[in-house]
Amino acid sequence: MLSCGVKIMDLKYKPKHYLVALWVGLISLTMGVGYCVLEDHSWWWLIGTWAVYSLMAIVNSAGFHRLFSHRSYKTTPFWEWFFLICGTLSAYGSSLQWTVHHTQHHKYADTDRDPHNFKTPWDFFRVNYLVDRLDFASLRAIKHLLKKPGHKWVHEHYWLFPGSMILFLLLFFPTALMYLYLAPIGLVIFSAAMFNYVAHDDSGPNSSGWWTLVSSGEFRHDFHHDHPERWDLRREWYDVDPGAMLISLIRTGDGTWEP
Numbered sequence: 001m002l003s004c005g006v007k008i009m010d011l012k013y014k015p016k017h018y019l020v021a022l023w024v025g026l027i028s029l030t031m032g033v034g035y036c037v038l039e040d041h042s043w044w045w046l047i048g049t050w051a052v053y054s055l056m057a058i059v060n061s062a063g064f065h066r067l068f069s070h071r072s073y074k075t076t077p078f079w080e081w082f083f084l085i086c087g088t089l090s091a092y093g094s095s096l097q098w099t100v101h102h103t104q105h106h107k108y109a110d111t112d113r114d115p116h117n118f119k120t121p122w123d124f125f126r127v128n129y130l131v132d133r134l135d136f137a138s139l140r141a142i143k144h145l146l147k148k149p150g151h152k153w154v155h156e157h158y159w160l161f162p163g164s165m166i167l168f169l170l171l172f173f174p175t176a177l178m179y180l181y182l183a184p185i186g187l188v189i190f191s192a193a194m195f196n197y198v199a200h201d202d203s204g205p206n207s208s209g210w211w212t213l214v215s216s217g218e219f220r221h222d223f224h225h226d227h228p229e230r231w232d233l234r235r236e237w238y239d240v241d242p243g244a245m246l247i248s249l250i251r252t253g254d255g256t257w258e259p
Contacts, residue, residue: 012156012158012159013093013158018091018092021091021189022125022189022190022193023125024182024185025183025184026190027186028182029187031178033046046179048180052181053188053191054242056086057188057191058216058242059083059090060216061218061242061243062243062246063079063082063087064087064092064095064099064102065218066231067080067247067255068083068084068098070229070257071257072228073251074253074255075250079250081150084151088158092192095154096151096152096155099142100138100141101116104141106225106228109204109205109225116196116200121194121197123193123197124197199219204225216242218233218243220233229255229257231247232244
């Protein structure tokens, strides 16, 4: 056991679970579109799917990515807890393992040790993040989170959050479960995989994947790799970065980024 209390190789949300969440989410999305077309259901449900997906993308970008992984800004405890809970509900792993994944992505970008390195689009549906443990090498990446309340506990009780959400919606709002939770999760995981595939080529990170991740504003991927400490990824006045727009409203100071 690590000195900070995280057990080695103790992941509640394992790499194979990403694939289950992806497939269930995409099947739910397909069923939702089918119902709207064949059963004349309201298209408002699909608008709701896109809205929840966009919220998840922005929250994960501002929270799990720019705040927890890169420490590019500071904010209040309320927003840290908000990002922690909402990010966990998006079925993309705990804040601890997400930070380890992303830290290794920057360290080993475009190599076989890069956990985001998809060789072909088919890989989206049969493999996902390669990191399957939190070990001693991971400690430096997550030590700042282990000093904060909640992250370790949420990591150890991961399934309490998506499980409770699924049970609640299944019992009281079963249609909302498909359109407003499962389908958005599928879109989040698929769009992130697509982005990581498109935004990297033989020359390294690029900005060609704008169409795959428009909701969070992270399409300037080469700029992000060059300046991972920046919370604002806009370079021109016409650039759109919803994640940065949210951060500009809630930040209380500069971050404590460490290379």
